[in-house]
Amino acid sequence: MDTHHEQQFLILNEPMILAAMISIVVGGLSIFIGLTYFKKWGYLWREWITTVDHKKIGVMYILVALIMLFRGGVDALLMRGQTAMPENGLLDAQHYNEIFTTHGVIMILFMAMPFIIGLMNVVTPLQIGARDVAFPRLNSVSFWLFAAGAGLFNISFIIGGSPDAGWSAYFPLASLEFSPTVGNNYYALSLQIAGLGTLMTGINFVVTILKMRAPGMTLMKMPMFTWSVLITNVIIVFAFPVLTVALALMTMDRQFGTKFFAMQDGGMDMLWANLFWVWGHPEVYIVILPAFGIYSEIISTFARKNLYGYKSMVISMVAISLLSFVVWAHHFYTMGHGVMVNSVFSITTMLIAVPTGVKIFNWLLTLHKGKISFTTPMLYSLAFIPIFTIGGVTGVMLAMASADYQYHNTMFLVAHFHYVLIPGTVFAVIAGFHFWFPKVFGFRLNEKLGKLGFWFITISFNVAFFPLFILGLNGMTRRMYTYSESTGYGPLNMLSFIGAVGLGIGFIILVYNLYWSIRYSPRDESGDPWDARSLEWATHSPVPVYNFAKVPKINELDAFWFAKKNNESLNDEPYEKIHMPSNSGMPFLMSGAFFAAGFCAVFSWWIPAIVFTLLIFVFMGLRSFEQDHGYYISVEEVERTERELGGDKE
Amino acid sequence: MMKQLFPKQHVMGFIFSLALSVVALAVITFDMSYKMGMGILLVTALAQASVQLLLFMHIGESEDRRTLYTNIGYALFVGVVTILGTLFTMIWGYQIR
Numbered sequence: 195m196d197t198h199h200e201q202q203f204l205i206l207n208e209p210m211i212l213a214a215m216i217s218i219v220v221g222g223l224s225i226f227i228g229l230t231y232f233k234k235w236g237y238l239w240r241e242w243i244t245t246v247d248h249k250k251i252g253v254m255y256i257l258v259a260l261i262m263l264f265r266g267g268v269d270a271l272l273m274r275g276q277t278a279m280p281e282n283g284l285l286d287a288q289h290y291n292e293i294f295t296t297h298g299v300i301m302i303l304f305m306a307m308p309f310i311i312g313l314m315n316v317v318t319p320l321q322i323g324a325r326d327v328a329f330p331r332l333n334s335v336s337f338w339l340f341a342a343g344a345g346l347f348n349i350s351f352i353i354g355g356s357p358d359a360g361w362s363a364y365f366p367l368a369s370l371e372f373s374p375t376v377g378n379n380y381y382a383l384s385l386q387i388a389g390l391g392t393l394m395t396g397i398n399f400v401v402t403i404l405k406m407r408a409p410g411m412t413l414m415k416m417p418m419f420t421w422s423v424l425i426t427n428v429i430i431v432f433a434f435p436v437l438t439v440a441l442a443l444m445t446m447d448r449q450f451g452t453k454f455f456a457m458q459d460g461g462m463d464m465l466w467a468n469l470f471w472v473w474g475h476p477e478v479y480i481v482i483l484p485a486f487g488i489y490s491e492i493i494s495t496f497a498r499k500n501l502y503g504y505k506s507m508v509i510s511m512v513a514i515s516l517l518s519f520v521v522w523a524h525h526f527y528t529m530g531h532g533v534m535v536n537s538v539f540s541i542t543t544m545l546i547a548v549p550t551g552v553k554i555f556n557w558l559l560t561l562h563k564g565k566i567s568f569t570t571p572m573l574y575s576l577a578f579i580p581i582f583t584i585g586g587v588t589g590v591m592l593a594m595a596s597a598d599y600q601y602h603n604t605m606f607l608v609a610h611f612h613y614v615l616i617p618g619t620v621f622a623v624i625a626g627f628h629f630w631f632p633k634v635f636g637f638r639l640n641e642k643l644g645k646l647g648f649w650f651i652t653i654s655f656n657v658a659f660f661p662l663f664i665l666g667l668n669g670m671t672r673r674m675y676t677y678s679e680s681t682g683y684g685p686l687n688m689l690s691f692i693g694a695v696g697l698g699i700g701f702i703i704l705v706y707n708l709y710w711s712i713r714y715s716p717r718d719e720s721g722d723p724w725d726a727r728s729l730e731w732a733t734h735s736p737v738p739v740y741n742f743a744k745v746p747k748i749n750e751l752d753a754f755w756f757a758k759k760n761n762e763s764l765n766d767e768p769y770e771k772i773h774m775p776s777n778s779g780m781p782f783l784m785s786g787a788f789f790a791a792g793f794c795a796v797f798s799w800w801i802p803a804i805v806f807t808l809l810i811f812v813f814m815g816l817r818s819f820e821q822d823h824g825y826y827i828s829v830e831e832v833e834r835t836e837r838e839l840g841g842d843k844e
Numbered sequence: 845m846m847k848q849l850f851p852k853q854h855v856m857g858f859i860f861s862l863a864l865s866v867v868a869l870a871v872i873t874f875d876m877s878y879k880m881g882m883g884i885l886l887v888t889a890l891a892q893a894s895v896q897l898l899l900f901m902h903i904g905e906s907e908d909r910r911t912l913y914t915n916i917g918y919a920l921f922v923g924v925v926t927i928l929g930t931l932f933t934m935i936w937g938y939q940i941r
Contacts, residue, residue: 472926472929531933535938538932
């Protein structure tokens with residue numbers, strides 16, 4: 195065992211981690227000094243930390259997601275750097291294990307999820323003509339619990355050591371016996387805390403969409419993104435409890451000596467893999483369905499046509515949501531099932547390709563004879579269709595259980611799920627980011643830089659991941675930290691590394707675009723810079739705190755589009771006073787208690803962990819007895835705000 | 845008048861749920877086979893859940909009962925799939941012992 199396997203509190207003997215630690219301390223200090231010097235603490239507390247405004251919460255989600263994209267991306271670059279050459283010594287085996295584990299967890303749970311949930315937060319209430327979500331305070335709790343979970347997971351690599359058993363943390367490897375450091379305690383507790391937040395988001399958005407739609411907007415007149423959000427949140431509500439239970443059992447096994455996933459005494463190690471994927475496969479659809487919604491909005495906006503096959507889109511999403519719960523065993527075909535189990539799961543898996551195919555054809559037919567304008571979000575959407583199809587077709591290859599014995603856990607699988615998740619989710623959230631950015635901030639991101647970033651990201655993505663298909667078929671397994679020259683894996687891995695660097699450059703262009711546009715981009719006065727179709731474009735940009743001065747009335751799909759064409763108004767009635775929820779610091783403080791309790795529990799410091807847990811209940815008790823009826827915005831103030839923003843919009 | 849004021853449904857529901865509990869209790873007081881006992885428990889549990897939902901929680905009387913029924917249906921689907929599916933993959937269809 196080499197030196198840094200051993201349990202230690204601060205990880206000080208690894209130069210790369212030490213450097214990261216120093217930069218975190220320096221960065222944290224400079225933020226602290228900056229905030230104090232510019233006297234921004236009050237602003238931060240009043241406008242952001244205590245906010246219950248769905249738009250600001252969405253922005254915070256996306257900000258964290260971008261930071262996590264950076265963190266996960268650096269991990270990816272290190273992995274590709276390590277494997278770029280045979281017998282490379284950049285990382286040792288243990289460090290490599292920690293990095294691929296962190297990369298997976300961060301990219302799925304702390305990048306894709308918050309990016310999706312962030313866009314959901316910003317857009318959904320606007321698309322249905324609501325003033326906020328159904329439970330604004332709960333929404334703030336969701337965000338801060340997610341932030342606490344993300345924070346807890348991210349400090350693991352400097353305090354105590356990162357989890358190293360893969361993002362799926364299979365037992366028996368993840369058991370105390372084989373992973374003795376606190377790494378997997380971090381995994382269980384941080385995902386538990388963030389998962390609670392996600393579950394609350396799920397409930398919140400199901401209720402919001404079912405109960406708070408504008409008058410006249412029946413379910414079948416909802417924009418497609420809102421439909422995808424509804425279905426996603428239904429999946430969240432039903433899938434996340436399984437993760438909660440599985441993680442609780444993991445914590446029991448690792449910290450209280452139970453034997454649920456043990457190999458002896460009546461335990462079953464495979465049960466973890468089973469429960470993990472009962473949640474994990476629906477999770478894949480949780481991050482991909484909203485992406486389908488985003489593409490539907492963007493494609494119909496920039497093809498200047500209504501979405502082709504609206505009904506079949508809805509039906510196929512409902513079908514996917516049901517099918518997503520009956521395919522999980524395809525993640526472990528090779529781990530001991532009989533022919534019957536593998537055949538059943540092969541068939542259900544291939545069935546999912548049917549509704550997905552329906553959606554692909556609907557997008558193509560929406561494009562057919564459309565007046566297409568090639569904006570940045572549209573470019574991402576167009577690139578998504580062919581690249582995602584490659585991911586889908588290789589998915590059907592993997593779905594065949596007998597063939598999977600060849601592909602299982604090879605780089606072919608790694609290439610497949612990156613071909614699904616990157617164009618599926620990452621392209622979608624970047625496209626959505628460009629598309630809805632002017633709604634939130636009142637100016638567009640620069641198109642030239644946006645397109646440059648697009649070409650860098652799309653080409654580099656293929657350079658980085660296509661070689662992995664071939665490497666996988668040649669027999670290179672995933673998660674191997676090095677290989678000998680005689681395997682012949684070297685050149686293609688080097689090519690993949692070059693692609694990874696290109697993706698890094700693409701990300702830098704994206705961030706530079708943000709900076710450039712904040713400084714120089716012309717302000718958008720119209721509130722509808724893309725000439726789009728759904729309700730979020732019917733109000734001002736940036737959106738006033740109450741969203742709509744008058745709640746719009748809807749009689750058809752794309753009502754805003756037709757109102758624009760016919761020069762009609764969505765609501766002719768006079769202004770009324772508006773009831774809004776008031777801000778609260780309690781969610782932030784409560785998730786601070788969650789973070790502290792989680793941190794103490796990681797190290798099995800039970801007394802402080804219990805004290806902080808009691809503190810959580812104190813906050814809940816305080817909330818129960820709190821008298822808070824929100825506040826009203828008067829008619830005069832609404833009129834004044836609307837005048838300042840450039841007049842009546844509806 | 846008295847007929848309208850008397851909460852017939854609730855009293856009926858209360859008696860039903862007591863009766864169902866007594867029947868379920870019979871499984872441990874009387875000596876019977878495992879299969880028989882589980883059968884009785886399954887049936888009484890389903891009946892009990894319906895009594896609670898229909899008579900006490902008035903699920904059928906609310907305006908959005910369709911949403912509620914869909915929700916319960918979805919939950920049942922996921923629950924049954926998770927439990928039976930786990931038995932299927934991990935016990936009935938598992939080859940390595």
